[in-house]
Structures are given as structure tokens and as C-alpha cells.
Amino acid sequence: MNPRAPQGNNVVTQSLAQIGNCGLFLLTLLAAIPRSFRYVRETIRQLWFVGAMSLTIIMVCGLFVGMVLMLQLYHVLSIFGGTSASGMVVALSVYRELGPVVTALLFAGRAGTSITAEIGLMRATDQIDAMEMMAVDPIAYVATPRFLAGLIAMPLLCCVFCAMAIFGGHLIGVSWLGIDNGTFWSNMTAVVEVHTDIVNGVLFKSLAFGAVVSLIAVYQGFTTPPTSEGVAYATTRTVVASSIAILALDFVLTAFLM
Amino acid sequence: MTEPVRATSDDSTLVRVRGLTTVLNGKTIFDRLDMDIPRGKITAIMGPSGTGKTTLLKHMTGQMRADAGEILVNGKNVPDMSREALYKMREGIGYLFQNSALLTDFDVFENVAFPLRQHTKLPEVLIRNLVLLKLQAVGLRGAARLLPNELSGGMARRVALARAIVFDPMLIMYDEPFVGLDPVALNQVLKLIRTLNQTLGITSVLVAHELDAIKQVADHVFLIANGKVVAQGDPKTIANDGSAWTRQFFGGEADGPVPFQYPAGDYAQALGFGGAAK
Numbered sequence: 049m050n051p052r053a054p055q056g057n058n059v060v061t062q063s064l065a066q067i068g069n070c071g072l073f074l075l076t077l078l079a080a081i082p083r084s085f086r087y088v089r090e091t092i093r094q095l096w097f098v099g100a101m102s103l104t105i106i107m108v109c110g111l112f113v114g115m116v117l118m119l120q121l122y123h124v125l126s127i128f129g130g131t132s133a134s135g136m137v138v139a140l141s142v143y144r145e146l147g148p149v150v151t152a153l154l155f156a157g158r159a160g161t162s163i164t165a166e167i168g169l170m171r172a173t174d175q176i177d178a179m180e181m182m183a184v185d186p187i188a189y190v191a192t193p194r195f196l197a198g199l200i201a202m203p204l205l206c207c208v209f210c211a212m213a214i215f216g217g218h219l220i221g222v223s224w225l226g227i228d229n230g231t232f233w234s235n236m237t238a239v240v241e242v243h244t245d246i247v248n249g250v251l252f253k254s255l256a257f258g259a260v261v262s263l264i265a266v267y268q269g270f271t272t273p274p275t276s277e278g279v280a281y282a283t284t285r286t287v288v289a290s291s292i293a294i295l296a297l298d299f300v301l302t303a304f305l306m
Numbered sequence: 307m308t309e310p311v312r313a314t315s316d317d318s319t320l321v322r323v324r325g326l327t328t329v330l331n332g333k334t335i336f337d338r339l340d341m342d343i344p345r346g347k348i349t350a351i352m353g354p355s356g357t358g359k360t361t362l363l364k365h366m367t368g369q370m371r372a373d374a375g376e377i378l379v380n381g382k383n384v385p386d387m388s389r390e391a392l393y394k395m396r397e398g399i400g401y402l403f404q405n406s407a408l409l410t411d412f413d414v415f416e417n418v419a420f421p422l423r424q425h426t427k428l429p430e431v432l433i434r435n436l437v438l439l440k441l442q443a444v445g446l447r448g449a450a451r452l453l454p455n456e457l458s459g460g461m462a463r464r465v466a467l468a469r470a471i472v473f474d475p476m477l478i479m480y481d482e483p484f485v486g487l488d489p490v491a492l493n494q495v496l497k498l499i500r501t502l503n504q505t506l507g508i509t510s511v512l513v514a515h516e517l518d519a520i521k522q523v524a525d526h527v528f529l530i531a532n533g534k535v536v537a538q539g540d541p542k543t544i545a546n547d548g549s550a551w552t553r554q555f556f557g558g559e560a561d562g563p564v565p566f567q568y569p570a571g572d573y574a575q576a577l578g579f580g581g582a583a584k
Contacts, residue, residue: 182401
């Protein structure tokens with residue numbers, strides 16, 4: 049059956065079945081975490097791959113998001129004579145929403161897709177079956193290290209993203225548009241709260257998004273049909289499902305954490 | 307706890323298949339198939355393409371569940387095994403995949419060393435020597451640092467063979483081991499399979515189509531078709547046992563009980579003659 053073919057009313061049923069299977073896969077992953085401790089080196093290797101190798105895109109995007117945000121806010125706030133609050137608003141926007149959400153979307157596009165494609169190709173070329181035959185648990189050796197690496201990397205990448213966004217905002221606001229440097233920082237530090245904005249906003253959200261994106265990426269890789277079209281389709285599904293999940297989860301988390 | 311496959315029993319049969327029934331996508335692959343793989347011998351499984359030879363190996367190793375039947379490996383029923391028991395059993399089995407299945411992140415050396423690193427705590431120098439021994443046996447010691455994408459199909463198969471035997475397992479399953487090998491490599495691989503069998507008492511199961519190679523190396527041949535064993539016996543005599551199956555299969559004839567064409571509708575009708583083409 050062509051997976052791209054429209055399937056009418058079955059779409060809802062199939063989506064629910066996918067979510068259910070993904071939930072069961074999560075339980076399998078969590079159960080395999082103790083067994084994966086012997087593959088610490090593999091987890092570190094994956095952490096380098098999904099974390100360190102994503103740094104460039106995260107830093108560049110963070111910088112531009114901060115710069116654009118400051119430009120827009122300065123323009124709007126200047127109408128009310130409140131340009132001195134620009135830095136504060138940039139910080140709150142980035143810490144509470146843009147930082148975790150944009151980092152997660154970029155992470156899904158950069159690392160999630162490569163995880164899915166890599167595992168999908170391993171399945172298509174019998175590497176997963178070969179591990180099974182060598183009595184090596186592929187969930188503990190392949191899936192769990194990638195899941196844990198995503199979980200660890202996301203909050204760290206989000207911190208880098210936020211720092212670069214603030215730097216971008218400062219660059220535009222202070223260096224270009226002439227906002228006072230002291231005002232920029234003092235307004236920001238007066239309003240930003242560690243628990244509400246940093247812990248709940250940056251760390252908790254990014255941890256949740258990291259878990260969701262990594263789970264979806266690994267799940268799609270493991271369940272992809274072992275064909276080139278299957279791998280391509282699974283990679284696309286990783287981006288689509290991750291993006292929807294990130295934005296939906298962001299709404300739920302924001303509603304509960306506010 | 308299931309032990310790795312070791313030659314501990316006096317039983318002359320290492321793998322016993324009884325009443326194996328498998329239906330895939332509505333097609334019956336095995337229909338109450340019975341088979342005994344003798345211990346310490348080289349057994350070849352032959353048959354037309356798509357007849358389920360690889361599927362049979364997957365059943366024996368627990369990679370795929372059958373719809374019914376028993377598969378006893380060293381006296382233990384594979385379908386009843388837990389995951390842990392299956393893994394324990396597989397530690398004693400070497401398996402050569404049809405498409406080699408080398409780990410693409412690792413070079414040749416690390417591919418062969420992989421099972422040793424996962425299941426033993428041998429010192430690095432011993433792992434190195436064991437791997438080089440196996441690579442020398444398949445003629446690829448000089449290719450130890452090449453990546454899988456730098457190997458030809460035949461070389462990749464020989465690396466996979468080195469990986470399959472690195473543990474000196476007591477049961478090795480070879481899925482199409484001779485495909486893509488040049489005559490020199492083929493001869494060496496045949497010698498290697500025979501030597502492993504004779505010196506270590508390894509039981510070998512081969513899935514292959516090359517009758518000449520099978521005649522040189524196998525002790526026993528099963529010919530399967532239509533979901534059952536249709537002929538078995540000594541490789542030098544089975545081709546001449548006179549049955550329609552063996553006559554057609556080993557003679558390479560188009561007509562006979564082994565269909566060359568996959569089941570299909572009327573040919574003329576499909577071409578649009580004498581009715582609407584589908």
C-alpha cells in the first residue's frame with residue numbers, strides 16, 4: 049500500500065494507533081535505559097552528533113531571532129515611548145516561548161530527521177537484524193542512546209539559543225538603535241524570574257520537547273518500512289509529527305505553568 | 307536459562323523442525339514442514355526463489371514467529387523462548403546475512419570485533435589477534451581499516467563471514483554465502499566452511515543455489531518447494547534420485563512442478579487479446 053495514498057476516515061484511526069504505538073515504544077525505551085548504561089560511549093557519541101553538531105544552526109538562528117525580535121519590538125514600543133522595555137520583552141519572549149519552541153523545531157529538522165534516516169537505513173540494510181542475531185539489543189544499543197542524547201542536548205541547545213537571542217537583541221537594541229546599555233540589562237534582570245522563566249520556560253519546556261522529538265525520531269526510524277520511499281516518508285513524518293507535537297505541547301505546558 | 311548452542315547432547319539432531327506452518331500475506335510459505343538438521347554436519351537448504359529458505363533460517367533463530375509448529379534448537383523450542391533466552395541461544399550462533407548487513411559506522415576491523423566487544427571483556431590485544439586471525443582466514447586482513455562502503459559485494463560477504471565465525475559458534479547459518487564471490491574467493495570460502503566444520507565440529511546450515519559448490523561442501527541437502535521438503539539426501543546422489551522435483555530443479559528445466567512464473571492471470575488477456583486487459 050502506498051503510504052501517501054489518502055485513506056479517508058482511517059486517518060484518524062491510524063493517527064490514534066500511531067500515538068498508541070509510540071506510547072508503547074516509549075515504555076520499551078524507558079525499560080531499556082538500565083541496559084543502555086553499558087553503552088555510555090555510544091550515548092556520548094550521539095550527544096556529540098545531535099548536540100554539538102547542531103550548535104552552528106542553533107547559534108545562527110538564535111542570533112537572528114533576537115535581532116529581528118528587537119527590531120520589531122523597538123518599532124512597536126517606540127509608538128508608546130517604551131523602547132527602554134525592549135530588552136525585557138525580548139528576554140521574556142525568548143525564555144518563555146521562542147527559545148524552547150524554535151530550538152525544538154530546529155532540533156527536529158536538524159537532528160530528528162537524521163536520527164530517523166539513520167535508523168531507517170540501518171533497518172533497510174539489515175543492520176538492526178544483524179545486531180539482534182549477535183545478541184545485541186538494538187533498543188538498548190541504537191534507540192535509547194539517541195533518545196537520551198536528545199533529552200540531554202535539547203536543554204543545553206536551548207540555553208545557547210537563548211543566550212544568542214539576547215546577544216542579538218543587545219546588538220541591535222544597544223549598538224544599533226541606541227538603547228541605553230544599563231537600561232537594557234537592568235529592566236531585563238528586574239523582570240526575569242529564575243523559576244518562572246528559566247526553570248519552567250527554558251529548562252522544563254526544552255526537556256519535554258527534547259523527549260518528544262527524540263521519541264518521535266527514534267520511533268519513526270524503527271517502524272519505517274525498509275525501503276527508500278519508506279525512509280523518506282518516515283523522515284518527513286518526523287518533522288511533521290514533531291512540529292505539531294511541539295506546538296501542541298507548548299500550549300498545554302504554558303497553560304499549566306503560567 | 308537457555309544456554310548458548312553447544313555440542314553437549316548425544317542427540318545427533320541439533321535443529322528439529324516439526325509441523326512448521328507459516329502464512330505471509332495470505333500465501334502459505336510452509337505447510338506442516340518437517341526437517342532434522344544433523345549435528346556436526348554441513349546441511350544445505352535449496353529450493354526455488356521465494357520458497358522461504360531465508361524465512362526458515364529466521365524461524366530457527368527466532369527472528370520471525372511461525373503460525374504453528376515446533377522448532378527445537380538443542381532441545382529447546384525457539385517459539386517458546388523469552389527474549390533473554392533467545393539472546394543467550396544466539397550467542398552460540400553465527401549468522402551470515404544475504405546482504406552482509408555490516409555496520410556502516412564501523413570499519414572492517416570493528417565490524418568483526420563487534421560481537422567480541424559486546425559479549426566479552428577480552429583484553430584489546432587478544433581481540434586484535436582474534437579479529438586478524440578471522441580476517442586472514444577470509445583473505446581480508448589487509449582491508450581491516452576499510453569502511454563497508456569501500457568494499458565490493460564479495461568482500462563485504464567475506465567480512466560478514468569473518469564476523470559470523472569470530473566467536474567460533476557451534477551453529478553457523480549462511481544465507482547465500484557464495485553470491486558475488488570470484489572463483490578464488492569461492493574456493494577459499496568453501497575450504498573455510500569445511501575446515502570450520504571438521505576442526506571445531508561446527509554445525510553449518512547453508513542456503514544456496516550453487517549446486518557445484520553444494521556438492522563440494524555439504525553432507526546433506528534438503529530441497530524445499532511448495533512449503534514442504536520434497537527431496538533430501540546426499541548432495542551427490544540427490545540430483546539423480548529421479549523425482550520430478552529434483553530433475554527439474556537440478557536440471558534447470560522450465561517445465562515441471564517448480565513454476566517459473568509467479569502465479570498470474572491469463573497472459574493473452576493481460577496483453578489485451580481476447581478480453582479486457584487488467
